[in-house]
Amino acid sequence: MKKLKNKKVYLGIIIVLLGIFGCAMKSHLDGNGQAAPGGFYESPVAANNQAPAGEENNAESGAKATATPGSDGKPAPGNDSKPEPAAKNAGEKTSAGSGITSGLSNDRRGWGLKRNTLHQQPDMPSSVTAQLSRHGAYWIGSPDRKVVYLTFDEGYENGYTPAILDALKANGVRAAFFVTGHYLKSQPGLVRRMVDEGHIVGNHTENHPSLPEVSDEQIEKELRMVEERYEEVTGGKDLKYLRPPQGEYSERTLALTRELGYHNIFWSFAMVDWVPLPGGAQEAHQTVMDNLHNGALLLLHAVSKDNAEAMDKMLKDIKAQGYSFGTLDDL
Numbered sequence: 001m002k003k004l005k006n007k008k009v010y011l012g013i014i015i016v017l018l019g020i021f022g023c024a025m026k027s028h029l030d031g032n033g034q035a036a037p038g039g040f041y042e043s044p045v046a047a048n049n050q051a052p053a054g055e056e057n058n059a060e061s062g063a064k065a066t067a068t069p070g071s072d073g074k075p076a077p078g079n080d081s082k083p084e085p086a087a088k089n090a091g092e093k094t095s096a097g098s099g100i101t102s103g104l105s106n107d108r109r110g111w112g113l114k115r116n117t118l119h120q121q122p123d124m125p126s127s128v129t130a131q132l133s134r135h136g137a138y139w140i141g142s143p144d145r146k147v148v149y150l151t152f153d154e155g156y157e158n159g160y161t162p163a164i165l166d167a168l169k170a171n172g173v174r175a176a177f178f179v180t181g182h183y184l185k186s187q188p189g190l191v192r193r194m195v196d197e198g199h200i201v202g203n204h205t206e207n208h209p210s211l212p213e214v215s216d217e218q219i220e221k222e223l224r225m226v227e228e229r230y231e232e233v234t235g236g237k238d239l240k241y242l243r244p245p246q247g248e249y250s251e252r253t254l255a256l257t258r259e260l261g262y263h264n265i266f267w268s269f270a271m272v273d274w275v276p277l278p279g280g281a282q283e284a285h286q287t288v289m290d291n292l293h294n295g296a297l298l299l300l301h302a303v304s305k306d307n308a309e310a311m312d313k314m315l316k317d318i319k320a321q322g323y324s325f326g327t328l329d330d331l
Contacts, residue, residue: 101255106212106251107251108210108249108250109212109250110246111248111267117290119293131251135258136258139267140297142295145294145295146294147330148325149326149330150173151300152175152177152299152300153243153301154177155180155303156180157190158305160302161302163309164302170312175199176200176241179191179202180206180208181206182206184230200241201234201236202242202243203226203243204245205226206225209222210245211249211253212249213248216256219253219256219257220260223257226239239262240261249264263328266297268293268296269288270298271284271287273300273304273306276305284304285310288314288318289314289318296323
């Protein structure tokens with residue numbers, strides 16, 4: 001009887017020891033049963049940000065108004081206490097690889113918004129505006145001021161940018177031109193003219209990839225190559241605005257590009273103008289006029305003959321409606 005009791009005691013001790021050992025092992029495993037460094041679980045982000053490279057395309061593309069609105073703005077799991085990166089000074093550049101994107105969602109989001117015919121600012125979920133604000137990104141100006149911000153995307157030259165620049169100069173309007181590496185290489189004279197006439201030149205990446213589809217290192221390379229080409233062409237080092245190709249982004253890309261010294265610039269109005277419009281220049285003009293609103297950040301494509309032919313009348317009529325033009329620096 002005594003031997004039986006001793007066996008039960010020994011068995012109990014063994015069970016307790018096995019339980020302790022099992023708990024220790026479990027605390028050192030992640031959600032997939034794989035050993036996690038440091039014994040804690042860290043939520044994965046797009047296979048450690050090594051997403052496959054996206055389609056590279058020097059020709060421009062744009063986002064239709066029916067694109068999916070941005071993210072829900074919620075912090076990534078396990079990252080509630082992660083501090084936001086410190087705001088960068090204008091023109092300040094850092095390097096990727098600092099761990100700034102660790103734990104951030106890389107869910108790809110397309111830019112979209114809901115228009116209205118009342119000349120009011122488009123609807124946008126508060127979660128999206130909060131997320132953009134956290135990372136120094138902009139899509140619209142103040143709802144209380146009749147100011148318009150005019151921007152153009154330049155993937156390649158179609159022969160119409162000189163006419164657009166002529167109209168801007170004649171009307172005393174400064175705009176922003178987002179250029180790719182291809183554009184800098186093929187049209188250095190036009191880029192120098194943009195700078196000389198007081199316009200802002202922005203970064204549109206070297207090869208126009210969807211940023212959530214490429215790694216942190218590749219994003220930095222895409223931006224740095226444009227910076228190098230821009231400095232060779234203009235002597236300037238003042239690129240600080242980025243238009244993400246195709247309007248596609250993620251929490252990761254917003255954080256990373258801000259860390260690299262950029263403000264992401266989206267838009268509150270765009271149209272499918274990189275192809276000829278059925279109504280030509282009149283349709284381009286009327287569509288813009290119908291969608292004017294306080295703080296409008298307009299995205300137009302300079303490859304459009306319709307935009308070029310409508311530009312002078314468009315600028316004059318925008319002013320006639322009581323609007324003034326601001327620059328991205330005013331944001």
